[in-house]
Structure formats: C-alpha cells, structure tokens
Amino acid sequence: MAYSADTIAALATPVGTSALATVRASGSLVAELGAAIFNEPPRPRLARHGDYRDRTGTLIDDVVYTYFQAPNSYTGEDILEVSCHGNLFIVHKILDDLFARGCRPAEPGEFTKRAFLNGRIDLSQAEAVVDLIQAHSERALAAANQQLRGSLGRRMQDMISRLLDLLANVEACIDFPEEDLPPENRSSLLAGIQQLLADTGRLLATSHYGEMLRDGVKTVILGEPNAGKSCLLNRLVGYERALVSSEPGTTRDYLEERIALGPHCIRFTDTAGLNASPAPLEKLGITKTLERAAVADLILLVFDATRAAPFLPPEILSRLTPQNTLVVINKTDLAPNGPYPRPPENLPAIKVSALTGAGCDELVSAIVRHVESFRMEYSEDFVAINARHTNALNQATECLQAAMYKIPIESPLELLASDLRGVLNAFGEISGKIDNEQILDRIFAKFCIGK
Numbered sequence: 329m330a331y332s333a334d335t336i337a338a339l340a341t342p343v344g345t346s347a348l349a350t351v352r353a354s355g356s357l358v359a360e361l362g363a364a365i366f367n368e369p370p371r372p373r374l375a376r377h378g379d380y381r382d383r384t385g386t387l388i389d390d391v392v393y394t395y396f397q398a399p400n401s402y403t404g405e406d407i408l409e410v411s412c413h414g415n416l417f418i419v420h421k422i423l424d425d426l427f428a429r430g431c432r433p434a435e436p437g438e439f440t441k442r443a444f445l446n447g448r449i450d451l452s453q454a455e456a457v458v459d460l461i462q463a464h465s466e467r468a469l470a471a472a473n474q475q476l477r478g479s480l481g482r483r484m485q486d487m488i489s490r491l492l493d494l495l496a497n498v499e500a501c502i503d504f505p506e507e508d509l510p511p512e513n514r515s516s517l518l519a520g521i522q523q524l525l526a527d528t529g530r531l532l533a534t535s536h537y538g539e540m541l542r543d544g545v546k547t548v549i550l551g552e553p554n555a556g557k558s559c560l561l562n563r564l565v566g567y568e569r570a571l572v573s574s575e576p577g578t579t580r581d582y583l584e585e586r587i588a589l590g591p592h593c594i595r596f597t598d599t600a601g602l603n604a605s606p607a608p609l610e611k612l613g614i615t616k617t618l619e620r621a622a623v624a625d626l627i628l629l630v631f632d633a634t635r636a637a638p639f640l641p642p643e644i645l646s647r648l649t650p651q652n653t654l655v656v657i658n659k660t661d662l663a664p665n666g667p668y669p670r671p672p673e674n675l676p677a678i679k680v681s682a683l684t685g686a687g688c689d690e691l692v693s694a695i696v697r698h699v700e701s702f703r704m705e706y707s708e709d710f711v712a713i714n715a716r717h718t719n720a721l722n723q724a725t726e727c728l729q730a731a732m733y734k735i736p737i738e739s740p741l742e743l744l745a746s747d748l749r750g751v752l753n754a755f756g757e758i759s760g761k762i763d764n765e766q767i768l769d770r771i772f773a774k775f776c777i778g779k
C-alpha cells in the first residue's frame with residue numbers, strides 16, 4: 329500500500345534553458361492522467377513519443393513520456409516522466425496543466441521521501457542519493473554508489489540482528505524472574521557486546537574520511553610571508569586564483585578553492601603568512617590562519633628554499649604530524665643545489681618551484697597518497713559514514729559501554745535490557761527504523777525539488 333494518495337509533480341532537471349527538461353509526477357492519479365493527456369493508456373517502461381495537449385486540447389509540446397507502474401518505480405508509486413524541450417515556459421505550461429488536473433507541487437526531496445516511506449530504500453540509501461548528486465570526485469562517487477546499493481544498510485542489519493539475539497536472551501530471563509543469567513550466558517553476552525562495540529568503532533573510524541569525501545579534503549597552505557603560498561595555490565588549481573607579489577603580507581584574508589586532484593576533491597585554503605612580529609592588520613589575518621590550521625585535514629607547510637627554516641607558532645608546531653603534513657620547499661629554482669631549510673623532525677618534504685612548476689607533479693602525487701592513507705575502510709562493501717550516522721553510532725557506543733560495565737557487577741537484567749534497547753534505537757536511526765518526523769524532514773529538506 330502506497331504511503332500517500334495524492335499525486336505530486338515537479339521539474340526534475342535544472343531550471344533554465346536546455347536541450348531537454350524532465351517533468352515527473354508520482355501518485356495514484358498518474359495512470360489516469362497519462363491516458364487523458366496522450367489519448368491512450370500508458371504502457372509501463374516504454375518510452376513513447378506523443379503530443380502533450382493541455383486540458384483545453386491546446387498543444388504544448390512534442391514530448392517523450394515514460395510510465396512506471398507501481399510498485400516498480402523510484403517512489404514505489406505510479407510515475408509519469410515527461411521529457412519536453414528545455415524551455416521553462418513549456419515546463420511551466422506542463423506543470424500548470426498537471427496541477428489543474430489534480431496534482432500538487434512536490435516538496436524538496438519528496439519523491440525520494442516517498443521511496444523511503446514506501447520501503448523502496450532505507451534512510452542511508454536516501455542520503456546516498458544526495459551524496460551522489462553532490463559527488464565531485466571519483467572516490468565520493470564510488471562511496472555514494474556503494475551506500476546507494478545498501479552497503480551501510482547491510483552492515484547495520486547484520487549488527488541489529490546480532491543485537492536482537494542478545495536482547496532476546498536477556499529478555500527471556502526477565503520473563504522468568506526466578507532465573508538470573510547463567511554465568512556462561514553472561515560471558516557470551518559480554519563477547520557479543522564487545523563484538524558490537526568493535527564493529528561500531530570500525531564504522532566510526534570512517535567518519536573523518538566520510539566528511540572529507542562529502543566536503544572535500546581541507547588542505548591548508550601555511551608558511552611565512554613571501555614563501556610563495558599563493559603562487560603554489562595558483563599552480564595547484566591551474567589559474568591565477570590569488571594575488572602574488574614580491575611584497576610580504578600580500579594575502580591578508582584566507583581564500584579557498586575546490587578542485588578534483590586524482591580521485592579526490594581537495595579544498596585548498598591559501599592563508600596570510602605567519603609572521604613572528606606582525607603589524608595589527610597582519611595579526612588579524614594570522615588569527616584566521618591559525619583557525620584554518622586547527623581544522624585542517626592536511627597541511628602544506630611552505631618553506632622558502634633560499635631562507636632558513638621559519639618561525640612557527642607553537643599551536644601550529646603541535647599540530648604537525650607526518651600523517652597530516654607535507655613540507656613544501658619552494659623556490660628551488662633559485663637554489664638548485666641547496667642547502668635547504670630543515671623541516672621539523674620526521675615531516676616528509678618535497679622540493680618544488682611554484683614559479684616553474686618543477687616538482688609540482690610529485691607534490692600532487694604526495695597529496696593524493698596522503699589522502700588515500702586517511703581511508704580506513706578497504707572492504708568490498710565500502711562504507712564512509714556521515715555526521716548523522718556518527719551521532720547515532722556515538723550514542724550506540726555509550727549504551728553498549730553502559731551495558732558492558734553492568735555484566736560483571738550482575739546488575740538487574742531490566743537495566744541491561746534497557747541499555748541494549750538504547751543501542752537498538754541508535755542503530756535503527758541509521759537505516760530509518762524510527763518514527764521521528766522531524767529527523768525525516770531535516771534529511772529530505774537537503775534535496776532539491778523534483779528528486
């Protein structure tokens with residue numbers, strides 16, 4: 329039984345002039361509408377060429393339409409897709425006609441929301457639709473496709489089914505109050521909980537990479553004034569994005585540029601140079617630099633090859649690790665044979681000239697290698713969770729830990745069961761076995777209209 333009886337309609341392609349535009353409608357009126365508009369009952373899954381005539385019989389456009397019969401459609405309801413010429417005037421004429429015939433405008437994400445409510449996809453798959461639409465790199469695309477095919481849903485299902493076994497064991501003993509859990513059951517319960525904690529931990533470990541996939545890898549270019557940071561940014565992004573000048577202190581405010589580098593989406597941030605004794609305005613810029621550095625996934629620390637290693641504030645030095653930092657020794661064209669400034673201990677260094685481009689391919693490869701090393705998951709069924717999943721899994725971890733601590737002290741089984749039910753709720757939120765309208769509205773509001 330479909331979740332909703334009313335029929336929704338919307339433009340599914342971008343607003344503007346284009347070769348084609350697709351209007352789609354979903355709901356119980358669709359079959360009837362198709363027959364009325366095109367003068368023949370629509371046949372499922374067949375692209376048909378026809379005249380779109382409005383209710384008064386006026387010809388609007390020459391179109392190709394496809395009918396998908398419930399439940400074999402994206403939403404699980406009857407769907408009609410009309411591809412017309414990509415002219416907004418035509419699109420509005422068609423939509424006005426559909427509204428006049430009893431459809432109502434779809435809300436953002438409402439087609440996908442119906443797919444979820446009709447059980448076609450779980451909530452993590454619905455979120456993957458947004459990820460897929462917004463993917464800007466090969467890795468983000470692959471991860472979105474995996475999630476859309478249910479990789480996270482399957483993991484959660486497996487964990488939920490093991491959790492239900494544990495819960496059933498505990499609850500069975502509650503039903504017989506004279507019984508307590510026999511010691512061997514306590515130890516297998518403990519083992520089961522520890523296993524779930526480990527699996528939850530493994531999923532949580534993908535959270536940082538998931539964030540990088542969805543938002544791009546925050547790569548911050550740091551260094552003293554005039555080291556060539558802006559010149560390097562321009563070289564990496566392939567055009568004159570930032571002002572470059574021989575005057576130290578050129579970049580005052582930070583600036584960002586997002587590009588695909590290898591299979592990754594990288595968000596480069598060029599920053600104001602770190603100066604040990606800054607003028608007041610420079611100081612403001614440096615504060616911003618420190619803020620960006622504090623949240624960076626990757627730091628490119630630029631040194632001028634012709635100068636001694638620069639001053640670095642302690643809050644920067646303490647953040648630098650071989651995993652998150654690449655030292656870039658720039659301007660090597662001016663000092664082909666060195667000696668070069670020494671990078672802080674253990675940090676990998678690459679010699680380049682942002683001016684000539686020498687060494688920049690190696691730098692790009694090193695950036696890609698570093699980002700690859702952030703990826704914790706290498707399974708076939710790749711998973712990289714988002715912030716909502718992270719919250720739910722953190723909640724699950726708390727409840728699992730609470731349950732685990734109760735086992736050796738033999739606390740009442742009701743309390744143990746209550747912790748495990750907490751885990752069940754948290755796990756359930758990920759695939760959407762929840763009755764929380766607010767959470768659903770928040771998720772689907774991220775979609776565009778027509779999806």
Ligand SMILES: Nc1nc2c(ncn2[C@@H]2O[C@H](COP(=O)(O)OP(=O)(O)OP(=O)(O)O)[C@@H](O)[C@H]2O)c(=O)[nH]1
Binds near residue numbers: 579
């Ligand atoms: N020879 C040579 N000059 C370079 C190289 N990279 C940058 N420069 C020059 O160094 C000067 C400073 O470059 P910028 O990119 O503006 O330096 P910055 O680090 O952004 O400086 P601030 O914004 O002031 O902190 C400019 O005159 C550049 O042309 C390089 O690899 N070789």
Ligand SMILES: [Mg+2]
Binds near residue numbers: 557559
């Ligand atoms: Mg600059």
